[in-house]
Amino acid sequence: MSLTRNAGATAAQAGHSRWLELLTRAGFIGYGVVHLLFAWLALQIAFDRSSGEEANQNGALRTLGAQPLGKFLLVTIAVGLFAMAIWQAFEAVIGHRFLRGKEKLFERTAPVARTIVFVWLGWTAIKVFQDASANASQQQQQLSEKLMASTGGRWLVGLAGLVIAAIGIGMVVYGLRKKFERNLKTGEMSPRTHTLARRLGMAGYAARGAVIALAGLLIVVAAARYDPEKARGLDAALRTLRDQSYGPVLLTLAALGIAAFGIYCFLQSRYRRV
Secondary structure: OHHHHHHHHHHHHHHOOHHHHHHHHHHHHHHHHHHHHHHHHHHHHHOOOOOOOOOOHHHHHHHHHOOOOHHHHHHHHHHHHHHHHHHHHHHHHHOOOOOOHHHHHHHHHHHHHHHHHHHHHHHHHHHHHOOOOOOHHHHHHHHHHHHOOOHHHHHHHHHHHHHHHHHHHHHHHHHHOOHHHHHEOHHHOOHHHHHHHHHHHHHHHHHHHHHHHHHHHHHHHHHHHOOHHHOOHHHHHHHHHHOOOOHHHHHHHHHHHHHHHHHHHHHHHHHEOO
16 A cells, blocks of 8 residues: 555656646647647638648648748657646546546546547657658558458447547537636636637637547448548548538638637646646
């Protein structure tokens, strides 16, 4: 028991590192920049002006790397994203100790998914820096095609799509119910800043969640119809949205929501509880 307590105390001390906090807050800025570029790529698709880049975080990082000082920014963002991954890993292990029941389970489980996302994005930034980043949508399509070669694989792909869709729907609910506010230092905000953070958070989480849910549903359809081309993640979801009635309008709204989340990340760099 004492070893467990000592390990927990050591982890807690590491989790309260001032340097980790500063790097994490810088990471939020980089995460915001990635989402603003993601939103820009989505707008290009909405108005049929796509440069050929994927409309997802991978494409956003490649777009950033092609700009002046892009290589430096990629490394800076990668460091921040890895710091955010470490922070979320600590959140999963030692965070939210005063919560109980389902709320504690959610707040301990969600950081696991975020840790994976931040590690993947940080690694992607490094690969882009090395000029070795492959097309993520094509990789996902190829993986889905291999898995769907068997009946069991198609069921696995379909199940993965359902999980992704559920995460997206949960993100929409999370945003519309303003649950993100409990992770903010609202007491340090002015009324105007609090209102801005609430509106940006609601729009951002709802838009991201809707796009992720659509991507998950497309994966389910791909598994049901054995159509790996539809299992291309966020890029395929946005292009499918554009091709619907009023698609450009809907995609523009989605892009604005993703941009709102990017700006919300800037506020999180200052007011997020870390």
